[in-house]
Amino acid sequence: MSHLAVVIVSWNVRGLLTACLRSLLTDLASTELETEVWVVDNDSSDGTPEMVAEAFPNVHLVASRENLGFVRGNNLALNEILDRETPPVDYFWLLNPDTEVQSGATAALIAALEANPKAGIVGPKLLYADGSLQHPAFRFPGLVQLLFELFPLPARLYDTRLNGRYPRRLYEGTKPFPIDHPLGASMLVRAEAIADVGLMDEDFFMYCEEIDWCWRMREKGWRALCAPAAHVIHHAGQSSGQVEAASLVNLWKSRAILYARHHAPLKQRLARLLVRTGMKRRLRNAPSKKADSYQQILQAWEEAG
Numbered sequence: 001m002s003h004l005a006v007v008i009v010s011w012n013v014r015g016l017l018t019a020c021l022r023s024l025l026t027d028l029a030s031t032e033l034e035t036e037v038w039v040v041d042n043d044s045s046d047g048t049p050e051m052v053a054e055a056f057p058n059v060h061l062v063a064s065r066e067n068l069g070f071v072r073g074n075n076l077a078l079n080e081i082l083d084r085e086t087p088p089v090d091y092f093w094l095l096n097p098d099t100e101v102q103s104g105a106t107a108a109l110i111a112a113l114e115a116n117p118k119a120g121i122v123g124p125k126l127l128y129a130d131g132s133l134q135h136p137a138f139r140f141p142g143l144v145q146l147l148f149e150l151f152p153l154p155a156r157l158y159d160t161r162l163n164g165r166y167p168r169r170l171y172e173g174t175k176p177f178p179i180d181h182p183l184g185a186s187m188l189v190r191a192e193a194i195a196d197v198g199l200m201d202e203d204f205f206m207y208c209e210e211i212d213w214c215w216r217m218r219e220k221g222w223r224a225l226c227a228p229a230a231h232v233i234h235h236a237g238q239s240s241g242q243v244e245a246a247s248l249v250n251l252w253k254s255r256a257i258l259y260a261r262h263h264a265p266l267k268q269r270l271a272r273l274l275v276r277t278g279m280k281r282r283l284r285n286a287p288s289k290k291a292d293s294y295q296q297i298l299q300a301w302e303e304a305g
Contacts, residue, residue, distance in 0.1 A: 001032060001033065001034055002033055002034070002090040002091060002110065002114075003033065003034040003035070003036075003087055003088060003089050003090050003091075004028075004033045004034070004035045004036075004089070004090065004091045004092075004093060004106070004110070005035070005036050005037075005038065005077075005081050005089045005091070005092050005093070006024060006028075006035065006036070006037045006038065006092075006093040006095055007038045007040065007074050007077045007078065007092060007093070007094050007095070008020065008021075008037070008038065008039050008040070008095050008096070008097050009039075009040045009042060009068075009070055009073035009074055009077075009096075009097070010039055010040070010041050010042065010044065010048055010097040011041070011042040011043075011044055011048075011067060011097075012044045012045060012046045012048065013044075013046075013048075013097050013098055014044070014046045014047055014048045014051050016097055016098045016235060017039070017048060017051070017052070017097040018051060018055065019100055020095070020096075020097050020098070020099050020100060020101070021037070021039075021052075021055075021056050021059065023100040023101045023102070024037065024095065024101045025037070025056070026101075026103075027101045027102070027103060027104070027105055027106045028106055030103070030104070030106075030107070031106050031107050031110075033106070033110065034087065036060060036081075037056075037058075037059045037060065038059070038060040038061075038062065038077040038080075038081070039052050039056075039059055039060070039061050039062070039097075040062045040064060040068070040073040040074070040076055040077050041061065041062065041063050041064060042064055042066070042067040042068055042069070042073055043063075043064055043065055043066050043067050049061060049063040060077075062076060062077060062080075064076070069205040069206050070184070070205070070206040070207075070209065071200045071201070071202050071204050071205065071206065071209045072202050072205075074094055074199075074200060075199045075200060075202060078092065078194070078199055079199070082191075082194075088191075089191050090190070090191055091110060091113065091188055091189065091190060091191060092188070092189045092191060092194065093106075093109070093186070093187075093188045093189075094184070094186070094187050094188075094189065095185075095186050095232075096184075096185040096186065096234065098185075098234065098235040098236070099185060099186055099232050099233060099234050099235070100232065100233040100235075101232055102127075102230075102231035102232060102233065104229070104230070104231075105124055105230040105231055105232055106230075108124070108174075108227050108229040108230035109122050109124060109188040109227050109230045110188070111227075112176040112225050112227040112230075113188065113190055113225075115176070116176065116223065116225060118221065118222060118223050119176075119190070119222065119223045119224065119225045120189065120190050120192075120193030120196075120197070120217045120220075120222030120223065120224065121181075121182065121187055121188070121189045121190070121193065121213070121214060121217060121222070121224045121225070122176065122182070122187070122188050122224070122225040122226070122227050123136050123137055123179070123182025123183060123186055123187050123188070123224075123225075123226050123227070124136060124182075124186050124226070124227055124228075124230035124231060124232040125171050125226070125227070125228040125229075125230060125231050125232070126183060126185060126186065126232055126233075126234045127231060127232070127233050127234065128233070128234070128236070129233060129235055133168060133171055134183075134234055134236065135159075135165055135166075135183070136171075136182055136183050136185075136186075136226060137166055137179040137180075137181070137182050137183065137224075137226040138164040138165065138166075138179070138180060138181060138183070138211075139161070139164040139165075139166075139179075139180045140164075140180045140181065140211065140214075140215060140262070141164060141211065141255075141258070141259075142263070142267070143267060143270055143271060143274065144162055144163070145163060145164050146271055146274045146275065146278070147274065148162075148163045149278070150274060150275065150277075150278025150279070150281075150282075151278060151281075164180075166179060166226070170226070170228065171226075171228045172228070173228055174228060174229040175228075176225045176226065176227045176228075176229075177225065177226055177228075178223055178224065178225060179224050179225060179226045180211075180214060180218075180224060181210055181211050181213075181214035181215075181224055182210065182214075182224065182226060183210070183234075184209060184210035185232075185234045185236070186232045186234070187210060190222075193217055193220075193222045196217075196220050196222070197213070197216045197217050197220050197222070198216070200212070200213050201213070203257055204254045204257060204258075205250055205253075205254070206247075206250050206251075206254070207247075207250055207251045207254040207255070208251075208254035208255055208257070208258045209254070211258055212257075212258055212261065212262070215262050245289055245290075245292075245293050248293050248297075249293050249296045249297060249300070252275075252297040252300055252301070253296075253297070253300040253304075256275075256300045256301045256303070256304035257304055259271045259304070260304040271301075272301050272302070275297070275298070275301045276298060276301070279294045279297055279298050280298075282294050283295070
């Protein structure tokens with residue numbers, strides 16, 4: 001019988017985490033898997049650790065006294081699990097606290113990996129709260145994606161392959177399909193792939209860590225999949241929205257690191273030129289708080305290059 005460990009890193013979203021855990025535990029109970037659930041709380045001030053301890057006593061709670069961020073928080077739990085002798089874990093599910101697992105999602109994700117031995121990671125079909133599709137899978141980013149981020153382009157192009165999207169028709173079926181990487185809000189990873197590639201890189205505080213991870217997996221011969229039969233609701237941005245300006249800077253710092261590591265020198269130089277041009281364009285009409293963020297973004301790209 002396969003063993004699944006679920007890791008959730010949370011920060012000041014007690015209500016959302018409550019709904020997440022309830023939906024997750026309900027779905028896990030419908031499987032024949034051996035399971036365990038871990039919550040790493042990043043020094044929340046809203047009573048999250050107390051809620052988990054009282055309402056979900058069987059969940060492994062790690063109450064950090066500092067905000068470790070997404071990557072270090074997940075790696076903390078992953079290291080504790082991997083360092084022990086028993087029981088061995090076959091799969092790890094990294095799940096955001098602002099998600100709700102729909103019936104059958106766990107089984108569909110596991111089935112996708114079991115049917116594809118060279119698949120190291122799989123993501124579900126993500127839905128907004130109103131049931132509409134949230135793009136859960138993307139192609140590895142290059143120069144064109146930076147153009148979409150930094151400059152106004154025709155609206156009809158944003159939902160296309162040019163912007164790293166996969167066709168919506170693929171999400172309407174039930175068959176898993178190959179992707180470059182899933183969105184980090186929900187990704188189920190084969191333990192063998194982690195042993196081969198290593199944990200997520202802690203140079204990424206948050207954002208782009210799943211892209212880097214999947215890129216490294218691709219280099220080792222592992223595939224990534226999306227399993228559209230697995231449905232997960234994602235209330236996007238609930239943690240990062242609490243610190244919007246800092247999150248914006250973290251996003252672009254992570255992009256700078258990603259491009260420096262995974263693109264050739266010429267593409268890095270072109271990316272730096274695009275970011276410099278795009279951010280200076282934004283700076284011309286930016287209020288002071290935004291202007292500070294844009295200056296930090298420019299500095300991050302210069303340092304990464």
